Amino acid sequence: MENNQWWKKSVVYQIYPRSFNDSNQDGVGDLQGIIEKLDYLKLLGVDVLWLSPVYDSPNDDNGYDIRNYQEIMQEFGTMEDFNLLLDQVHQRGMKLVMDLVVNHTSDEHYWFMESKKSKESPYRDYYFWRKGKDGREPNNWGSVFGGSAWKYDEITDEYYLHIFSKKQPDLNWENPKLRQEVYQMMRFWLDKGIDGFRMDVINFISKEPGLPEGEIHDGQTYGDGSRYFMNGPRIHEFLQEINERVLSDYPVMTVGEMPGASPKDATQYTDPNRNEVNMIFTFEHMDLDSAPGGKWNLKPLNLVDLKENLAKWQTALHKKGWNSLYWNNHDQPRIVSRFGNDQEYRVESAKMLAACLHFMQGTPYIYQGEEIGMTNVKFESLEDYRDIETLNMYEERKALGYAHDEIMQSIYVKGRDNARTPVQWDDSEHGGFTSGIPWIKVNPRYKEINVTAALEDPNSIFYFYQKLISLRKEMDIIVEGDFQLLLEDHPSIFAYERNWKDESLLVFCNFGDKTIVMEDEDLLNRFPEYEIILANYDEADPKELRSYEAIVLKGK
Numbered sequence: 001m002e003n004n005q006w007w008k009k010s011v012v013y014q015i016y017p018r019s020f021n022d023s024n025q026d027g028v029g030d031l032q033g034i035i036e037k038l039d040y041l042k043l044l045g046v047d048v049l050w051l052s053p054v055y056d057s058p059n060d061d062n063g064y065d066i067r068n069y070q071e072i073m074q075e076f077g078t079m080e081d082f083n084l085l086l087d088q089v090h091q092r093g094m095k096l097v098m099d100l101v102v103n104h105t106s107d108e109h110y111w112f113m114e115s116k117k118s119k120e121s122p123y124r125d126y127y128f129w130r131k132g133k134d135g136r137e138p139n140n141w142g143s144v145f146g147g148s149a150w151k152y153d154e155i156t157d158e159y160y161l162h163i164f165s166k167k168q169p170d171l172n173w174e175n176p177k178l179r180q181e182v183y184q185m186m187r188f189w190l191d192k193g194i195d196g197f198r199m200d201v202i203n204f205i206s207k208e209p210g211l212p213e214g215e216i217h218d219g220q221t222y223g224d225g226s227r228y229f230m231n232g233p234r235i236h237e238f239l240q241e242i243n244e245r246v247l248s249d250y251p252v253m254t255v256g257e258m259p260g261a262s263p264k265d266a267t268q269y270t271d272p273n274r275n276e277v278n279m280i281f282t283f284e285h286m287d288l289d290s291a292p293g294g295k296w297n298l299k300p301l302n303l304v305d306l307k308e309n310l311a312k313w314q315t316a317l318h319k320k321g322w323n324s325l326y327w328n329n330h331d332q333p334r335i336v337s338r339f340g341n342d343q344e345y346r347v348e349s350a351k352m353l354a355a356c357l358h359f360m361q362g363t364p365y366i367y368q369g370e371e372i373g374m375t376n377v378k379f380e381s382l383e384d385y386r387d388i389e390t391l392n393m394y395e396e397r398k399a400l401g402y403a404h405d406e407i408m409q410s411i412y413v414k415g416r417d418n419a420r421t422p423v424q425w426d427d428s429e430h431g432g433f434t435s436g437i438p439w440i441k442v443n444p445r446y447k448e449i450n451v452t453a454a455l456e457d458p459n460s461i462f463y464f465y466q467k468l469i470s471l472r473k474e475m476d477i478i479v480e481g482d483f484q485l486l487l488e489d490h491p492s493i494f495a496y497e498r499n500w501k502d503e504s505l506l507v508f509c510n511f512g513d514k515t516i517v518m519e520d521e522d523l524l525n526r527f528p529e530y531e532i533i534l535a536n537y538d539e540a541d542p543k544e545l546r547s548y549e550a551i552v553l554k555g556k
């Protein structure tokens with residue numbers, strides 16, 4: 001492994017600052033709050049912290065709508081706080097990665113405010129402004145957050161494109177001046193010494209010229225423009241330019257969030273010889289529990305699909321590119337509630353899921369609270385929800401005639417606020433997140449599930465994650481080894497083998513609550529002698545896997 005590929009050995013921890021820790025009791029997490037918890041993160045053993053956006057923003061989409069890229073959001077603190085945070089992270093031997101949101105800005109960004117004023121504005125072409133077509137929007141694309149992807153503006157009698165909310169106008173990367181401004185901004189942060197970027201929907205920045213009409217799928221009102229705005233014609237060129245003009249001067253890591261990217265796309269995006277990004281976030285495994293029509297249409301997960309999918313990515317990128325490994329982030333429901341069992345087997349299933357992911361090849365990401373097994377939340381009233389995606393969807397489905405209970409069920413299972421309730425630090429009011437009124441309610445399970453309780457219990461999920469992280473540092477096979485899926489068709493066992501040089505590992509995970517007797521003798525015969533290096537139950541025996549049991553064997 002080359003020295004500049006330090007991220008191959010790292011484990012990243014994602015912080016959603018708004019919900020992490022509130023130091024000034026205004027109900028919103030902040031940078032000083034993060035500083036207070038750095039020793040906790042160091043104890044967990046993670047190497048890299050990724051901060052969701054901390055820039056000045058009107059918070060239509062919690063910071064993913066940036067008003068000023070070079071200022072800190074007031075609620076989160078000041079630039080001095082940021083400088084201190086960066087320094088404190090570095091002092092502890094960790095690294096800090098920032099969110100880079102450059103597919104769109106806020107509609108309150110200076111560029112947009114200027115571009116809106118007239119067709120002659122020097123900023124006009126920084127965005128996609130188009131005339132209406134036959135008294136309607138310029139094309140039929142729908143926005144990811146509901147409704148049309150276009151908003152009409154009276155001042156110039158034109159529409160602007162917004163793939164996300166109407167307060168998130170899309171930037172036009174065809175414009176070289178805009179690209180130049182983005183590169184300068186990136187340098188501003190890199191020159192401070194940050195260690196990389198997580199690049200928000202970065203494969204959306206190149207759009208098919210002409211913005212063709214999208215296909216209208218069954219039951220949909222708007223056209224699906226995704227094939228024209230995802231992985232567009234100039235995407236590789238733009239990513240390479242970002243590297244050439246900016247990133248190549250710094251020893252940093254990049255992870256591109258890329259919905260709609262296939263393993264084949266990913267081998268290009270992450271091929272080290274192409275200088276695009278180090279790794280990407282894929283969505284395929286997160287889409288397996290959705291029926292046609294999108295994430296709100298619920299479908300139970302079929303484990304065989306999950307195994308097939310993850311195995312496909314593992315093999316496709318081996319020695320070609322690099323994977324990121326994740327179950328959770330601020331956009332996804334909590335994994336223990338999703339693919340595990342957040343009741344009777346919460347602890348066992350959270351550990352099993354962690355083991356299943358962390359023994360694969362790639363860079364693992366842990367999302368705040370995952371390390372203590374935080375669960376989804378069910379607020380009774382819609383008023384307790386905050387997420388624009390959820391609230392827009394509710395209105396849209398209500399208008400289409402869906403029953404309230406059915407919509408709420410989708411929100412309980414898939415809503416992004418599941419991930420955004422405050423981190424549960426202890427069993428005091430609001431889980432110790434704030435003594436003010438939190439911006440979103442704490443999960444009522446905080447009395448049982450919290451950091452203090454986890455740290456006191458040597459068998460907690462926290463210490464299991466700590467062990468996984470330290471094993472990755474000790475065992476190069478976890479970083480370098482190949483991947484082979486075993487028992488492909490088994491409905492509840494996820495088993496795989498890793499091999500590297502003369503070493504091998506065998507990972508068994510039971511995704512169900514029934515005990516499974518391992519009948520396939522051959523599997524264990526391949527390992528006539530082995531040592532159990534990790535298990536989530538005492539006295540583990542790989543011949544019999546109990547509910548949500550995980551066992552990892554090292555061949556001797």
Ligand code: NOJ
Pocket residue numbers: 061064065101164200201257330331
């Ligand atoms: C992806 C981010 O993760 C999500 O939270 C956000 O809403 C969209 N991109 C738009 O920036």
